[in-house]
Amino acid sequence: MKKTITNKVANLLPVRHVEKEKDLKLIYELMPNLSDEKIMAIYFRFWEQLLIEDVANILGRSWSETNQLLEDSVKELRQGFLMSQMSAQLKAA
Secondary structure, three states: OHHHHHHHHHHHOOOOOHHHHHHHHHHHHHHHHOOHHHHHHHHHHHHOOOOHHHHHHHHOOOHHHHHHHHHHHHHHHHHHHHHHHHHHHHHHO
């Protein structure tokens, strides 16, 4: 399921700037660390640009539960980005 969503999203993406490509590659590396439900929430909210209410209906959750799920998912991805940046800085030092 995770690879199917990732492949679908990858096929829909336009050509990106080099720095954005690096960020997207890192997102693809970090996404498998999320639960299936978090991946679906991120996909529907940010790639399909659905409203939180619509994502909540798809997931069978309340609006507030879905909003919290999205916030937690984004927080996990941000932490992954920070860890990656710290790792790169340590390697450069």
